[in-house]
Amino acid sequence: MDAYVALEGGHVVEARGRAPGTANGELVFTTAYTGYEESLTDPSYEEQILTFAYPLIGNYGVRSERFESDRVHPRAAVTREMTDDVAEWLAEEDVPAVDHIDTRDLVTDIREEGAMACGIAVGDDVTPEDALAELEDCVPMSDHTDIGAQVSVAEPVVHNAESDGSTVALVDCGAKRSIVDSLVERGATVHVLPYDATADDVAEIDPELLFISNGPGDPENFDAAVDLVDTYVGEVPIAGICLGQQIVARALGGTTEKMDFGHRGVNQPVRDYDTGKVVMTTQNHGYTVADAPEALEVSQVNVNDGTPEGLDSEDLDIITRQYHPEANPGPHDSLSFFDDVLGLTGSKRTIVAD
Numbered sequence: 001m002d003a004y005v006a007l008e009g010g011h012v013v014e015a016r017g018r019a020p021g022t023a024n025g026e027l028v029f030t031t032a033y034t035g036y037e038e039s040l041t042d043p044s045y046e047e048q049i050l051t052f053a054y055p056l057i058g059n060y061g062v063r064s065e066r067f068e069s070d071r072v073h074p075r076a077a078v079t080r081e082m083t084d085d086v087a088e089w090l091a092e093e094d095v096p097a098v099d100h101i102d103t104r105d106l107v108t109d110i111r112e113e114g115a116m117a118c119g120i121a122v123g124d125d126v127t128p129e130d131a132l133a134e135l136e137d138c139v140p141m142s143d144h145t146d147i148g149a150q151v152s153v154a155e156p157v158v159h160n161a162e163s164d165g166s167t168v169a170l171v172d173c174g175a176k177r178s179i180v181d182s183l184v185e186r187g188a189t190v191h192v193l194p195y196d197a198t199a200d201d202v203a204e205i206d207p208e209l210l211f212i213s214n215g216p217g218d219p220e221n222f223d224a225a226v227d228l229v230d231t232y233v234g235e236v237p238i239a240g241i242c243l244g245q246q247i248v249a250r251a252l253g254g255t256t257e258k259m260d261f262g263h264r265g266v267n268q269p270v271r272d273y274d275t276g277k278v279v280m281t282t283q284n285h286g287y288t289v290a291d292a293p294e295a296l297e298v299s300q301v302n303v304n305d306g307t308p309e310g311l312d313s314e315d316l317d318i319i320t321r322q323y324h325p326e327a328n329p330g331p332h333d334s335l336s337f338f339d340d341v342l343g344l345t346g347s348k349r350t351i352v353a354d
């Protein structure tokens with residue numbers, strides 16, 4: 001199979017085809033050396049093309065127990081060397097894949113030039129022009145204005161309904177399965193709601209915690225979730241992970257901005273101001289909170305670049321994190337986040353119904 005990868009600016013790189021098809025998307029990377037099944041099924045990669053910096057992808061097979069959702073989300077996968085297991089899985093999923101590319105070089109380019117548009121063509125008769133035609137069709141991430149609809153549940157789903165633990169309303173903007181699992185393991189009943197759930201939908205559940213999930217794209221394209229946080233702030237404790245932190249920040253008057261190439265790996269150091277400790281975290285985001293809202297304290301920062309990694313308010317019962325405490329892939333240093341947010345659930349005040 002022939003394969004061509006066209007990069008922003010028009011440079012085309014030849015590769016080996018591993019799964020056929022054509023695709024375009026924002027080219028991003030992960031430096032993680034494990035967790036390819038988790039990353040490839042993480043809904044946060046919707047509309048992106050994922051390059052793996054680690055040179056061998058697939059060396060421990062493909063097992064659905066490790067999937068973070070029910071499908072592959074990146075539009076295409078780019079690797080140095082991919083095993084047949086992974087190539088066959090991606091072919092079944094209709095996701096084009098290539099290998100025999102110097103991905104460390106590619107990652108260096110992304111770090112120097114920023115996340116970039118990319119077009120890929122893989123198949124028996126494809127040409128460099130096919131990859132360039134895909135590149136031409138690639139739109140900026142912020143133009144995917146209803147990306148939430150591509151990754152969210154269409155109807156509410158309840159997990160662990162019989163439990164007498166805390167009741168959580170999880171707004172699914174592209175939630176990873178491990179977030180639901182981490183809450184259920186701690187006894188919570190989790191009501192997964194569509195990304196555009198209304199205040200009334202939440203009121204019907206009468207939750208003790210409103211949780212905004214991770215997800216793909218630009219946080220400015222998630223106004224429904226911003227409205228929900230705005231409605232319930234101060235009434236119900238609120239938690240957020242990654243996109244969730246960005247949405248909570250926007251709802252309270254903060255701003256977000258696009259980073260050059262984001263935080264993309266499983267060894268991102270985060271300092272907690274309170275304890276002074278640094279933990280290693282999993283990260284996969286291209287936007288960041290630029291101005292934190294006054295009502296929230298920046299409780300944790302990224303050691304590399306000082307961007308906010310945690311926003312908290314004791315008065316409002318809010319805890320959000322820019323990284324992924326649920327890990328998968330990555331270190332388990334921050335799993336106690338789930339104990340902390342469920343610890344807020346005693347502090348529900350009243351439920352607002354419109």
Ligand SMILES: NC(=O)CC[C@H](N)C(=O)O
Binds near residue numbers: 213244285
């Ligand atoms: N993992 C995530 O939730 C990513 C959040 C957001 N889409 C970003 O890229 O910044």
